[in-house]
Amino acid sequence: MARQLNRPGRPWRGVVLAGAALYFLVPLAASVVFTVDVPGQGVTFDAYTQIFGTDGFVSSLLLSLELAAATIAIVLLLMVPAMVALRLGAPKLRPVVEIVCSLPLVVPPIAFVAGIGTVLKWGPEHLSRTPLFQTFVSIQNPDFPFVLVLAYVVMALPFVYRALDAGLRAMDVRTLVEAARSCGAGWPQALVRAVLPNLRGALLNASFLTLALVLGEFTVAQLLGFQPFAVWIVNVSGSQAQLSVAVSVLSLLVTWALLLALAGFGGRSRTAPRG
């Protein structure tokens, strides 16, 4: 059907493509030009070479990558068993889980962080005499603010849910698990040896989306007063405008590189043709 719809609209394809390309490429090109074309000096790559020497670049990028790694680990450990169990045990609950996992899309981050902030203020006051007080302190450790990981896990749910759902849809989870079990594999082994290897593409997708989300997240980190990569970019933009745009362009290129790596990696996924 899609083909039939496309055929009469073929001239429009070029127009739409050109429009979209302009929309995306013009700001990008403008950013690049802004960073390399310094008035009075001609074309120079100083802005890019400065990046690595600027105070806070390495520490904030490392912090963001650490947060991303922790978020990916936790969200996958949470969602993979949950979604496999959902497929096998309670397929009727699927819409409920889907809605719950989509909620972070409709709750604005600003409202979300306001809630977190309130809890972080309220908690220590009421729990000051219990060991939980120390918990509240340690999750806000600026070297590794675990509270951000918790927030990012929630924010990543919609993307992870969709990526995993697509992966699980492409295979017959029940039959694979049963086949593994009839071959003498216990439940954990069936999951690890039979299901996970076939979810490789979906796991990579989910990880990548989460990584992109964490690298670019600003609102929550800024309002809770931590300084991962995105916050650092905004902070340096006040003093060094060219540098901050250069960092943005660089992070965009890094993201693309990761995306391409993923496409090359997951593209070889060996999902069996059905039928």
Place this chain on the structure above:
Amino acid sequence: MTATTLEKAATTAATVEFLGLRREFGRTVALDGLDLTARPGELLALLGPSGCGKTTALRMLAGFEHPDSGEVLVDGEDVTRVPAHRRDAGMVFQSYSLFPHLSALDNVAFGLRMRKVRTAERQARAAELLELVGLGDKGASFPHQLSGGQQQRVALARALALRPRVLLLDEPLSALDAKVRLTLREEIRRLQQELGITTLFVTHDQEEALSMADRVAVMRAGRLEQCAAPAELYGRPATAFVAEFVGTMSRIPGRVTDGTVEVLGQRLPVDGEAPASPEVDVLVRPEAVRVTAEDASDARVVASAFLGAATRVTVRLADGTEVKADLPTHEAAALGAGTAVTVSLPERPVLVADRL
């Protein structure tokens, strides 16, 4: 391709018993007190229409379903509470169930890996099993590179890899095309006999069940209707349901008096017990019906279907009843549609059932 010494371990074939199995899914009763025994080394087919509980019974033996009440015994030992991976039952599934990320060889070796068999040993044994199912050269292929029939052969080799006490086949041929189905059917039977492994085979295809199995258990609505050798099932069906489900049956109205039934102008003895009401249907197989041309008759040939050596002729009697008869093709050639014919039965006891 002969079974190696390794395979012959199955000399002590297992007995499988289902005792009063009952299982409900919500309001539907999948199994309603199933009692059935598979003898050591036999191929027992579970045959029935969809929803009769045959797959549920098989899955209970595999450990994927649990009965609400009743027991599953293997060699007299209650395995009802044993988890699936310790059941010692190899299973081939209806849908393609090979692990897509593993080669054919690794698929077969999967169970051995779970049992922590050393790499060299499990590779050797997996290769041997692939040889056994005629795919010795396909070890390195991935499932998506194999045809449906080849995939099911690999699945069979995988199911046999752990030398299970019982082999479970859940409609393994239903996704394949007709020709592959026939050859694989023979091959499964040959392997099963060579290994002497007790095998349960679920199918809704009566021809498949009759041609492969030592005994066929016909199920209906969660209960066993009859369990017998194919010839007995066909020749002496215990119930009208079995009679009509297995093979083709025509119903001809008749009237019972004193243990004989009057049908088509003949008086024939009733086989088995006659129903209470005198108005009955006589059940006849197409090969037992004789058709001869006779101008004075009211019965007409309405259709004929060429089956090869025989032709199946459908005759409509004066009262509208349709009777199917298999005639040698050269005889049927003379009986075109519209020909006036008479229908008669051989002088043998006939099966009767309550009129529908």
